[in-house]
Amino acid sequence: MNHVLQVAMVEVGETAESLAAQVGVDPKTAARWINPGRIPRPRRRAQIAEILRRDIGDLWPDVLKRKEPVWFRQWADIEREAAALRTFELSWIPGLFQTEAYARATLAGEAFTPGEVEDLVAGRIARQVILHRERPPLLIAVIDASVLFRSAYGNRGLMRDQCLRLAECAELSSVQVHVVPLGVGMYPGLGGPFAIADLPDGGRRMAHVDSQAPAQFLDQPEDIATLDRRWERIRGEALPRAQSLDLIREAATSWT
Numbered sequence: 132m133n134h135v136l137q138v139a140m141v142e143v144g145e146t147a148e149s150l151a152a153q154v155g156v157d158p159k160t161a162a163r164w165i166n167p168g169r170i171p172r173p174r175r176r177a178q179i180a181e182i183l184r185r186d187i188g189d190l191w192p193d194v195l196k197r198k199e200p201v202w203f204r205q206w207a208d209i210e211r212e213a214a215a216l217r218t219f220e221l222s223w224i225p226g227l228f229q230t231e232a233y234a235r236a237t238l239a240g241e242a243f244t245p246g247e248v249e250d251l252v253a254g255r256i257a258r259q260v261i262l263h264r265e266r267p268p269l270l271i272a273v274i275d276a277s278v279l280f281r282s283a284y285g286n287r288g289l290m291r292d293q294c295l296r297l298a299e300c301a302e303l304s305s306v307q308v309h310v311v312p313l314g315v316g317m318y319p320g321l322g323g324p325f326a327i328a329d330l331p332d333g334g335r336r337m338a339h340v341d342s343q344a345p346a347q348f349l350d351q352p353e354d355i356a357t358l359d360r361r362w363e364r365i366r367g368e369a370l371p372r373a374q375s376l377d378l379i380r381e382a383a384t385s386w387t
């Protein structure tokens with residue numbers, strides 16, 4: 132429990148309901164901010180800190196220790212709050228399922244110092260805590276089968292371990308992993324990866340669209356609707372859950 136936040140609210144006579152009214156969220160959302168790991172979005176953190184007359188670092192010290200890239204923190208916050216996540220990945224194992232070794236390999240050749248690489252890897256692995264919460268989000272992931280059979284700079288053991296980790300995650304009750312098989316020709320997923328989050332506060336939805344340049348964060352209904360249509364077409368090309376898990380295990384064996 133965030134005792135500092137709780138005490139600060141008592142000191143100035145604020146409740147979850149009164150905070151919610153002032154920052155424009157549902158009271159249930161505000162009540163969850165007391166729980167461990169529940170951190171408001173940046174704009175709301177600033178509003179709350181001002182209302183409670185405290186520093187952001189006092190209320191949420193972990194914010195200052197975060198390892199994700201600054202540009203990605205908005206989406207990391209959304210992942211933590213989401214009731215459901217849908218993600219499509221064309222070229223990589225999704226970050227929420229990556230091993231440390233695989234995450235490090237995805238950064239090879241980039242213009243990072245060794246220390247920066249370790250921070251980025253730590254931030255990516257830290258995001259995975261949402262899979263093991265008491266109430267995890269429903270996570271549905273679709274990946275292209277080529278990801279399972281693409282070498283990581285010739286390191287077969289790394290790929291075997293990564294496929295085994297993916298299979299382990301795919302067996303979680305809150306996770307579904309579907310694989311688009313290699314025999315599928317052109318399909319909408321070739322346009323690139325994206326993720327859609329369903330948030331608990333009033334049915335709000337957000338999307339994250341990745342690219343070689345900084346990612347886009349979308350919240351307009353027309354943009355989400357476009358991605359919804361694309362998602363349904365992509366998932367329609369993917370194997371059912373059980374067959375996908377069999378293929379993931381087959382891929383792990385192929386790297387042995």
